[in-house]
Amino acid sequence: MGPGLAGYIIRRLLWAIPVLFLISITVFAMLRLAPGSPIDAILGQRYTEEQAAVLRDKYGYDDPLPVQYVKYIGNLAQGDLGVSTRHRDFTASEIIWPKIWISTQLGLIALVIVFGLGIPVGVYAAMARGTFIDPLTIAFWLAIEAIPTFVLVTLTSWFFALKLGVIDLGYEGVWTPNMTVPVLVMSLPGVAGVARFMRASVIGVLGEDYIRTARAKGLKEQTIVLTHITRNALLPMITVIGLSLPGITTGSLFVEVGFGIPGIANESLQAVLAPDYDVILALVLFGATLFVLANVAIDILYGFIDPRVRVGAGRGQ
Amino acid sequence: MSNKMLTLMMGFVAFLILAVGVVFLIALAGGGDDDDGSPADGGGENNRSSTSGKICDGKSLIVPGDDPSSVLDPIQVADVSTAEYVVEIFGGLVTLDPDLKVQPDIAKEWTSSNGGKTYTFKLRDNVVFHSGTAKRVTANDFKYSIERAADPANASPTVLAYLGNIVGLKDRFQNKASSVTGVKVIDETTVQIDLVEPSDFFLSELTYPVAYVVDKEQIEGNARNWTQKPRGTGPFQLKEFKPAEKIVLAKNDRYHLGVAKLDEVVFELAGGSILTRYENNEIHIGGFPATQLDSIKSGQNPLSDDYREVPEMAVFYFTLNPQKAPFDDPKVRQAFAMSFDRQNINTVLLYDAYRVADGFMPPETPGYSESIKSYSYDPVKAKQLLQESRYAGKLPRIVLTYSGSGSAAPDLLVAIQKGWSDNLGVEIELQAVDSSAFLREQRKGQFQMQSDGWAADYPDPEDFLGKLFASDSSLNYARYKNDEVDALLRQARIETDRTKRFDLYRQAEQKIIDDATVIPTFWPVTHTLVKSCVKNLPSAALVIPKYRYVEIKDD
Numbered sequence: 001m002g003p004g005l006a007g008y009i010i011r012r013l014l015w016a017i018p019v020l021f022l023i024s025i026t027v028f029a030m031l032r033l034a035p036g037s038p039i040d041a042i043l044g045q046r047y048t049e050e051q052a053a054v055l056r057d058k059y060g061y062d063d064p065l066p067v068q069y070v071k072y073i074g075n076l077a078q079g080d081l082g083v084s085t086r087h088r089d090f091t092a093s094e095i096i097w098p099k100i101w102i103s104t105q106l107g108l109i110a111l112v113i114v115f116g117l118g119i120p121v122g123v124y125a126a127m128a129r130g131t132f133i134d135p136l137t138i139a140f141w142l143a144i145e146a147i148p149t150f151v152l153v154t155l156t157s158w159f160f161a162l163k164l165g166v167i168d169l170g171y172e173g174v175w176t177p178n179m180t181v182p183v184l185v186m187s188l189p190g191v192a193g194v195a196r197f198m199r200a201s202v203i204g205v206l207g208e209d210y211i212r213t214a215r216a217k218g219l220k221e222q223t224i225v226l227t228h229i230t231r232n233a234l235l236p237m238i239t240v241i242g243l244s245l246p247g248i249t250t251g252s253l254f255v256e257v258g259f260g261i262p263g264i265a266n267e268s269l270q271a272v273l274a275p276d277y278d279v280i281l282a283l284v285l286f287g288a289t290l291f292v293l294a295n296v297a298i299d300i301l302y303g304f305i306d307p308r309v310r311v312g313a314g315r316g317q
Numbered sequence: 318m319s320n321k322m323l324t325l326m327m328g329f330v331a332f333l334i335l336a337v338g339v340v341f342l343i344a345l346a347g348g349g350d351d352d353d354g355s356p357a358d359g360g361g362e363n364n365r366s367s368t369s370g371k372i373c374d375g376k377s378l379i380v381p382g383d384d385p386s387s388v389l390d391p392i393q394v395a396d397v398s399t400a401e402y403v404v405e406i407f408g409g410l411v412t413l414d415p416d417l418k419v420q421p422d423i424a425k426e427w428t429s430s431n432g433g434k435t436y437t438f439k440l441r442d443n444v445v446f447h448s449g450t451a452k453r454v455t456a457n458d459f460k461y462s463i464e465r466a467a468d469p470a471n472a473s474p475t476v477l478a479y480l481g482n483i484v485g486l487k488d489r490f491q492n493k494a495s496s497v498t499g500v501k502v503i504d505e506t507t508v509q510i511d512l513v514e515p516s517d518f519f520l521s522e523l524t525y526p527v528a529y530v531v532d533k534e535q536i537e538g539n540a541r542n543w544t545q546k547p548r549g550t551g552p553f554q555l556k557e558f559k560p561a562e563k564i565v566l567a568k569n570d571r572y573h574l575g576v577a578k579l580d581e582v583v584f585e586l587a588g589g590s591i592l593t594r595y596e597n598n599e600i601h602i603g604g605f606p607a608t609q610l611d612s613i614k615s616g617q618n619p620l621s622d623d624y625r626e627v628p629e630m631a632v633f634y635f636t637l638n639p640q641k642a643p644f645d646d647p648k649v650r651q652a653f654a655m656s657f658d659r660q661n662i663n664t665v666l667l668y669d670a671y672r673v674a675d676g677f678m679p680p681e682t683p684g685y686s687e688s689i690k691s692y693s694y695d696p697v698k699a700k701q702l703l704q705e706s707r708y709a710g711k712l713p714r715i716v717l718t719y720s721g722s723g724s725a726a727p728d729l730l731v732a733i734q735k736g737w738s739d740n741l742g743v744e745i746e747l748q749a750v751d752s753s754a755f756l757r758e759q760r761k762g763q764f765q766m767q768s769d770g771w772a773a774d775y776p777d778p779e780d781f782l783g784k785l786f787a788s789d790s791s792l793n794y795a796r797y798k799n800d801e802v803d804a805l806l807r808q809a810r811i812e813t814d815r816t817k818r819f820d821l822y823r824q825a826e827q828k829i830i831d832d833a834t835v836i837p838t839f840w841p842v843t844h845t846l847v848k849s850c851v852k853n854l855p856s857a858a859l860v861i862p863k864y865r866y867v868e869i870k871d872d
Contacts, residue, residue, distance in 0.1 A: 036753030042387065045771075046395045046474040047760055048791055050490075054472035087560040088388045089544050095560055157590055161597040170599045171562070171587055260589020262562035270384075270561065273722075275753070 082278025107248025122198020382584025
């Protein structure tokens with residue numbers, strides 16, 4: 001971790017700025033040029049030109065587009081994400097952060113389950129290759145993955161709430177028993193992907209010379225599997241985990257709509273339909289920023305796990 | 318795999334797989350049962366729900382709600398979703414009871430003089446704003462509230478339509494005056510309102526939120542955020558508002574018309590599977606998909622006992638633009654009106670979800686007359702009319718525009734489109750336009766033909782006919798103009814004898830329908846489920862303050 005790494009991170013982060021600019025300009029223009037506007041949505045059937053003029057003035061839609069954009073960026077630089085026109089009492093920040101937080105917590109729980117289950121399942125299947133256990137395990141998880149989410153939502157709500165009567169479905173907070181089923185629906189279909197990836201990775205590692213060496217040294221099987229096989233096989237998994245991190249903040253649309261969770265996926269859909277200019281823009285920029293950050297973070301993490309890819313190490317390259 | 322640790326780990330994974338597998342197998346097997354659709358299965362579920370008292374114990378009513386699409390400010394409300402909350406939180410001089418009759422609210426009595434052009438309201442002296450400040454409502458608050466509504470800077474979307482008859486209000490709205498001269502404070506508990514022309518429906522108009530009283534002190538103290546914690550005078554006050562999540566209304570302990578029996582009403586805004594949650598006893602009021610309407614209505618469904626049909630004071634209709642070919646020829650319009658079978662469509666396609674509209678105004682409207690007749694299904698006559706029209710054999714391309722998103726067109730429109738195709742041999746194109754763009758194009762009168770709807774704001778024929786068809790009304794998007802109808806509507810507007818007035822509207826309505834610029838199709842109905850322990854929930858065709866009557870009681 002020398003100055004080289006810091007420089008690298010700074011360079012990568014600086015590159016993010018033009019990317020975000022481009023995204024914001026594109027989305028900003030697309031929203032403003034699309035048919036329909038928040039003013040039409042607000043006034044509805046009782047629209048009159050006088051009222052529209054007052055509202056346009058209030059939201060600054062009268063200015064030429066470039067002026068509006070510059071003002072927007074100016075406010076953004078001060079941390080002001082604008083106002084919501086769908087929830088007219090609230091600012092965009094008041095709307096998106098609590099909802100992103102709800103989705104993120106659920107997403108994190110689901111992520112832990114997906115990898116917590118997927119990685120051991122993958123190792124298990126790989127170690128059992130050649131027997132019927134391997135294809136059976138993978139096939140089972142694939143079968144779950146194959147069920148469309150909305151079917152799973154209906155099936156599980158019916159089963160757990162009505163048939164068993166063990167839980168309620170209404171949202172009462174993330175850390176309540178009611179969220180068990182939504183979290184399972186979010187996570188279980190993802191296990192297959194992780195398991196298969198892990199299985200392939202483990203099988204790849206099994207053929208490596210150092211595994212044979214370890215066995216020849218007479219190491220315990222436990223040490224070989226945990227230290228040598230799993231640790232090395234986990235390396236490519238870092239990218240997968242890293243890339244799925246931004247995803248957890250966006251929530252799962254089917255799950256949120258299906259279970260009535262006031263998360264960000266639900267809100268995004270409504271914002272686009274409204275249209276709610278500032279909320280949409282804030283969400284797009286938030287997503288893009290996370291994506292860029294996740295990519296940088298993955299590159300750095302690689303360095304910790306495998307010294308060969310450590311950037312700016314200056315040795316052994 | 319001889320190692321203990323490894324075996325343990327593998328065993329744990331195997332156990333997890335097994336556990337999840339078993340649960341899902343049971344779920345799938347159970348799901349299979351359900352697909353057979355055996356009513357006994359559903360019956361079992363419902364028995365559980367009707368005997369379970371978990372939501373029938375407390376004093377908190379839990380209902381699915383919609384996000385308010387406007388702010389909780391009476392003068393900004395123009396939509397049903399926001400009005401639902403505003404009518405519970407705020408109040409005005411008068412209100413509507415569950416039978417949609419005008420009743421005293423903050424005014425305890427009133428007199429009309431000067432040939433129906435002056436109304437004098439005597440206020441109660443015990444009405445206070447929410448939030449413990451116990452600030453009394455006086456005549457000055459009403460003057461402030463109406464002037465605030467008329468202030469052009471506030472751009473109320475409804476003030477002109479509902480209060481435009483008050484002397485000086487238009488001038489204030491157009492910034493030609495600094496106050497509304499027609500609203501006078503006689504003394505602390507007396508307000509006098511002068512009207513430009515006599516009006517029999519003025520009191521009905523006053524039941525609409527734009528005329529409600531607001532707290533000057535609060536608004537001027539917190540101009541930007543007061544609507545997040547508004548102080549009104551209604552039976553409930555806003556306790557919690559989490560956008561897209563929930564709205565909680567708590568009872569107002571000092572409500573002057575009788576304190577609510579409920580402690581609170583929780584509106585859940587996030588959606589989810591309403592029916593499942595209803596069956597699971599999580600909410601008191603629920604809905605269900607249209608496909609179940611048949612079985613629920615016919616009493617075969619375990620939910621049939623909870624079923625309730627609430628008519629809506631609203632109408633669906635088509636507008637045929639009389640300024641665009643081919644609808645500038647009345648014969649073409651009439652032919653279109655006669656060539657789809659509404660009764661059949663309603664029965665076969667819609668599970669009788671609607672009522673076929675024989676006229677424009679639904680039966681709940683005061684002044685409704687059964688004598689109004691819309692064009693009945695007559696394909697032979699329709700074809701003949703089309704032959705006689707100027708456009709016989711040379712119809713231009715016709716596009717029917719509706720508000721909606723891209724995917725498949727609603728079944729209803731497709732069925733009507735088929736009627737026109739089968740009976741007239743005319744192929745209509747269906748065009749979906751995003752709702753806000755739809756409204757914009759509608760205002761410009763751009764559409765050749767469109768699918769429309771109108772819901773009343775107050776119970777009077779004026780709110781249907783005067784608003785939509787008087788040629789000088791800003792809401793006349795159909796660009797309808799018929800001098801005879803104009804004369805009738807003008808006369809009706811100032812007639813103070815109710816019987817005579819309703820008769821004038823009846824004549825106007827029949828002429829409007831005969832002209833076939835609008836083709837009324839259906840009167841909508843809300844189909845809901847209400848738990849049996851919810852007592853006295855009014856089934857009103859309009860948005861009225863209703864939760865103060867409700868009581869939760871198991872029997």
